[in-house]
Amino acid sequence: MTWGLENVSVTIGKTRALDDVTVAVRPGRVTVVVGGDGAGKTTSLRVLAGLLAPDSGTARRPAKETIGYVPATAGLYGDLTVAENLDFTARAYGLSGAGHARREDRILDRTGLAGARRRLGGQLSGGMKRKLATGMALLHAPELLIIDEPTTGVDPVSRVELWKLITGAAAEGAAVAVSTTYMNEAARADQVVLLEAGRELAGGSPDDILRRVPGAVGTAPGPQRPEGPSWRRGVNWRVWAKDGRLPPGAARVEPDFEDAVVVAALAASGEGTAS
Amino acid sequence: MTALAEARGVTRRFGSFTAVSGVDLAVSPGEVVGLLGGNGAGKTTLIRMLLGLLRPSDGDIRLFGGPPGRAARKRVGYVPQSLGLYEGLTVAENWSFTTAAFGRAGVPVPDRIAPWARDLVGGLPLGAQRQVAFAVVLSHQPELLVLDEPTSGTGPLASARLWEDIRAAADGGAGILVTTHNMEEARQCDRLVVMAGGRVAASGTAEAIAGPAADLEEAFVEIVTRSGSRPAGA
Numbered sequence: 001m002t003w004g005l006e007n008v009s010v011t012i013g014k015t016r017a018l019d020d021v022t023v024a025v026r027p028g029r030v031t032v033v034v035g036g037d038g039a040g041k042t043t044s045l046r047v048l049a050g051l052l053a054p055d056s057g058t059a060r061r062p063a064k065e066t067i068g069y070v071p072a073t074a075g076l077y078g079d080l081t082v083a084e085n086l087d088f089t090a091r092a093y094g095l096s097g098a099g100h101a102r103r104e105d106r107i108l109d110r111t112g113l114a115g116a117r118r119r120l121g122g123q124l125s126g127g128m129k130r131k132l133a134t135g136m137a138l139l140h141a142p143e144l145l146i147i148d149e150p151t152t153g154v155d156p157v158s159r160v161e162l163w164k165l166i167t168g169a170a171a172e173g174a175a176v177a178v179s180t181t182y183m184n185e186a187a188r189a190d191q192v193v194l195l196e197a198g199r200e201l202a203g204g205s206p207d208d209i210l211r212r213v214p215g216a217v218g219t220a221p222g223p224q225r226p227e228g229p230s231w232r233r234g235v236n237w238r239v240w241a242k243d244g245r246l247p248p249g250a251a252r253v254e255p256d257f258e259d260a261v262v263v264a265a266l267a268a269s270g271e272g273t274a275s
Numbered sequence: 276m277t278a279l280a281e282a283r284g285v286t287r288r289f290g291s292f293t294a295v296s297g298v299d300l301a302v303s304p305g306e307v308v309g310l311l312g313g314n315g316a317g318k319t320t321l322i323r324m325l326l327g328l329l330r331p332s333d334g335d336i337r338l339f340g341g342p343p344g345r346a347a348r349k350r351v352g353y354v355p356q357s358l359g360l361y362e363g364l365t366v367a368e369n370w371s372f373t374t375a376a377f378g379r380a381g382v383p384v385p386d387r388i389a390p391w392a393r394d395l396v397g398g399l400p401l402g403a404q405r406q407v408a409f410a411v412v413l414s415h416q417p418e419l420l421v422l423d424e425p426t427s428g429t430g431p432l433a434s435a436r437l438w439e440d441i442r443a444a445a446d447g448g449a450g451i452l453v454t455t456h457n458m459e460e461a462r463q464c465d466r467l468v469v470m471a472g473g474r475v476a477a478s479g480t481a482e483a484i485a486g487p488a489a490d491l492e493e494a495f496v497e498i499v500t501r502s503g504s505r506p507a508g509a
Contacts, residue, residue: 036430037401125314152428155313155456160496181428184458184492196430223446231435232442234463258431258459265431 002026003048003144003175008057010043017043019198020057024191025144025175030166032189033179034261039195041179042072042148048177049146062144065093068137068174072148075133078122082113082132085121086139093140100139107135110165127158134165138174145169145176152181159185187257194261202264206257213260214267215242218250226250229271231262240266277340278303279419279450280325285334287320294320296473297334302419302450307441309464309481310454313499317473318454322421325452326351339418349377352417356424358408362397366407369396370414377415385410387440402433409440420444420451427457438463458492469495471502 003025010018018040025031025048033041046052047059049069061067076085086104090096108114111131116124121132130150137145147166151159163185170176170190178189186192187206194202194209202209220226220237227247230239239250240263246252255263278301287295295317302308312318323329324336327343338347353359360369367384370392374382384392388410391403399407405425412420425441426434441463445451453464461467462481469477469484477484477498484498485491 036433037428039430127314153456156311156458156492156495157313157499159456160492182457182459183431194431196432222442232438232463235442235465261431262435265435269432 003060003062004031004177005044005048005054006058006060008044008047008054008059010047010052010054012043016198018047018054021193021195021198021200022203023048023177023193025177026190027143027175028170028173029190030170030176030178031191031193032186033177033193033195034181034183034186035179035195036181038197040198041195043198044193044195045069045146045148045177045179048144065140066143068140068142068145070130070133070137070147070150072152072179076121076129076136078120080121081118082108082121082124083117085132085136089136089139095140103141104139107138107165110161110168111135112161125158127154127162130154131158131162131165134162138165138169141172142169142174145174147176147178149179149181151185163188183258183261186261194264196265196268199268201268202261209260209264210255210257213255213263215240216244216246216252217255217259217263218246219253220247220250229266238262242267278337279339280452281335281337282321282325282331283335283337285321285324285331285336287317287324287329288332294473295324295331298470298473298475300325300468300475302452304418304448304450305445306466307445307451307453307464309461309467310452310470311456311461311467311495312470316470316499318470320473321470322452322454326353326421349415350418351421352412352415352419353421354405354408354412354423354425356427358404360396360404360408360411363395365393365395366399367392369407369411373411374414379415382414387436400433402429402437405429405433405437406440409437413440413444418449420449422451422453424455424457424460425453426460427455434459458495461491461495469498471499474502476502 005023008018008021021044033044035041047054050061134150150162192206218239220239222235222237226237226239228239230237281301282298285298310318324331336343366388370384374380388407426437467481467484468475481491485494
């Protein structure tokens with residue numbers, strides 16, 4: 001069974017928060033919803049979790065008790081210790097016995113929180129809080145795991161540990177949906193949905209997105225801006241030619257994921273259509 | 276070329292804790308230097324010393340060739356992650372307030388941010404707010420820019436536009452120090468300095484640090500983990 005959103009639109013107040021967005025989330029796989037502030041990442045995950053009803057389109061999800069959801073803020077109790085947070089969650093899901101205890105230990109181990117059992121949730125660092133909240137959502141081995149921006153502002157070492165937890169959950173069979181603002185995290189996902197202002201700019205596997213870059217991407221030395229839609233890459237420029245004809249002075253390059261994302265955004269904004 | 280900002284063998288202790296230990300770092304005109312490091316690596320302490328907000332316990336700090344006092348600080352532009360704008364004021368009001376504070380009242384709002392001139396800063400999307408903060412800080416033509424995660428949380432186009440502005444400032448001769456957790460930003464820099472446990476654990480271009488695996492984040496995590504387990508050798 002594939003979970004996810006199909007052609008979902010949502011209006012919040014006067015804002016079209018999601019406009020015909022499709023997100024497929026498959027068991028054993030990680031889908032990443034990527035975009036900047038106001039892209040619609042949180043809204044799409046909330047619809048997926050059943051916390052928000054779409055105006056149109058469908059959301060498919062398993063039974064509520066088999067979903068794990070971690071919101072972008074909190075997701076844990078600041079005045080309970082790490083161990084109490086886990087125990088509380090376990091009781092809420094009616095988990096007990098030796099199997100559960102082993103699972104809890106493994107989660108503490110993987111999150112690097114084993115040494116922090118007695119610390120209050122509210123006193124943990126940002127990265128530790130995100131790891132604990134994710135660990136709590138994993139405790140009942142959910143079929144669908146939804147995590148909203150687990151790594152924003154988290155330092156790279158904790159980020160890698162969080163991703164180990166996330167891919168570990170997928171390896172155990174969970175369908176996982178994660179949102180992020182970091183493109184390098186999206187580039188490693190099974191499926192990516194790139195959102196901007198509620199619209200889907202690109203979707204598919206990272207390879208699909210790379211293969212579908214229209215026209216040609218080139219590099220040109222700075223500081224003089226080349227003709228056509230262009231953006232900086234270090235001291236050089238990247239330039240995109242929709243029709244494949246790069247301007248003079250630009251050398252063709254194989255686009256990488258960041259190029260593909262910028263090109264998708266340029267194409268959606270209408271740049272490059274005039275040339 | 277003389278460095279705009281330079282730390283030579285700089286150490287800072289807080290009681291028995293050494294936050295920064297024997298660090299060398301220089302930012303020259305026209306270059307973009309990325310300062311990477313996990314939480315608690317010493318990046319903020321180092322920057323506070325470079326700006327003259329904190330005295331080193333040991334070593335030497337030079338800002339524009341002299342001690343980092345008030346006069347030197349006027350030539351620096353700093354954009355914190357919180358952006359430092361007045362959210363309840365419009366873009367034009369933010370602009371005139373800051374330009375007046377730096378003795379440049381009457382300078383017109385630049386084209387890049389003019390479309391939002393009458394909008395309240397707090398109501399703009401984050402990408403637009405970052406462009407406004409950047410334009411405002413450039414209004415006094417700083418020779419050294421210190422930027423904290425300048426594009427994080429913005430969409431791909433807003434990021435591209437911001438890096439265009441940052442590069443234009445460097446092409447115009449400013450030196451730029453970017454602190455970041457964000458590997459996309461790190462790759463935009465000419466040179467990276469990776470801090471771990473208060474020391475410089477690695478430095479060089481993004482390509483050189485990423486090594487043959489060409490994965491900067493992986494390389495970064497390895498550097499940080501390795502230097503964490505052997506602090507003396509790092």
